[in-house]
Amino acid sequence: MPATAVPPVTLDDVARVSGVSRAAASRALNGRDGVRDDVRQRVQHVAESLGYRPNRAAKTLASGRTSVIGLVMPSDELRVDPYGASLVQAVANAANRHDEGLMLLLAQKEPSRAVADTIRDGLIDGVVVSAIAIGTRWVEELIDAQIPTMLIGAHPDRPDVHRVEVENHDAIVSVVEHLVEQGYERIAHVHGPLHRVDAQERLAGFRAAHDKLGRAIDESLIVAGDYTRTTARRVGAELLEHRPDAIVAANDETAIGIMTAVERAGLSMPDDVAVTGFDGTAALDVLDPTLTTLRQPFDEMCELAVASLVSILAGDDVPTLQVVHPTLQVAASSLRIGGSPP
Template structure:
């Protein structure tokens, strides 16, 4: 677990939400519950049914009560801080929350495992006001999602990035992965490539599945037959990219669309080991974008996730949820951008 610099070295003290006794009685009357139950909801204690909690929350909104945000904690769950995209996203979200007096705790977890739930359970009584699933178990369709049941039982609001939990209705902010695939395919097709392959992430990973769908649709719109044969699904890392690229190069592809920058750099290795070069023989497009890509050989063209726009939306949603202001639950899709560098070119002349 890593706490960002804004939280300082002092221990975090839990601060309970306060409500005057007169208003407490008014809320209890409106919700048709006891004042003790209202208190439990205010302090997010166990032992309150979802229906009762909802009734109390609605009564709190009716009397105009907003939970204060000073010294509150926002827990961010992410799978990997070594990947620049997750570290960058977490930093930008923290910058959006800090002006509101909110402090971030960033936890690196193995999504969909008991570890994710353990982090939440260990910190939930430390004044956690909201939780951000930063591409954690919310991206996995068949993961253990009991962590959401725990959060719901305590009435803690949450928002997900790049895919939501199918069993819950909660705000989601995602990069438009269908659009990302379209942008990449369009660029390679405009250069003259027709045998284009995709280095895709694992099955039942929401962003990976969306990018595959977008790739297939983009290829079919351009009259490419049987595009599924040009999809190789592996892990999002360097080794996965190398394996997927090797399989696709054997099919004679001249352009590769990767589902992460790490996979794209793995494709560089596969191209070199095949006795070919980027971009003279094979063009490669990554996904995410990092300033470090300017220093790869050649610099990697990539589809950029607009992390700052994602952070702006997440910050707005989190502060609204904590203050009990209504927010929409339709997924917000942020358009990606193509960042041209030096890894794409016209395809080689076929002899």
């Protein structure tokens, strides 16, 4: 005999097993006010144990929303930098927690017809935009449009845009302080592309750290990078001619390129040259030596961005600026002989 189809679990089922009204169950599952924490937890546990999945079509009709958000990323970022892949994964996890579908929109010089039609036809409710996509014309137009937007990172010209930013300035100060505590004297910096706010802030933090510690800056030890390993290998080799004993890289990809330049020069880390990074996204534990870096809280940052976008869509007030703080992760690449990571 053919198997009998099992009817899907409904909201009424969840409410009945939870011992609450249908309205209370709905509020609990959608994160709305008016439900005690213990009731919310009970309803969520019951929904999970029963395998409840909301009817997205019905939800769309009832709310006027598609329950799909977009993530705008530069297409090249997914190919050349682990930062992009980490961001996509963290945003996807956050969207899933909020029962939102996620559509990846890759930023190129011009959007494809499919991307343009998706946005124009209202097939997504709002977008999370990675700041590294800023500068592309259609992305700028998207930020200026009526579609609700949350930016991950800073926009150089639009402080009014809702955004979640990583604190960059004081984070770099903490790296320089760590290096000075380890006894390094000639500390260099390979900064990122200065049209980006994060690169500007990290460079400013490097300078501020020297001012704070009463140390002079040798301008020959500040050189431009572009956040890629290829450029970092080249400028790193040139920088080593100026005899730094520590190099603060603007991101992990730059740091990894510099480490290659140090090895090719026949120098050792950290005895001859210390190297530090920023991001915490690359496979740092397989590097030799392991890399000291400022680890960004990707899960927290993306959760804030998605939760804030969902709140904006619900008509709630959301702070224009929310800031998360990276954590200094000390490893072998910056510890003198005899030291050990905390």
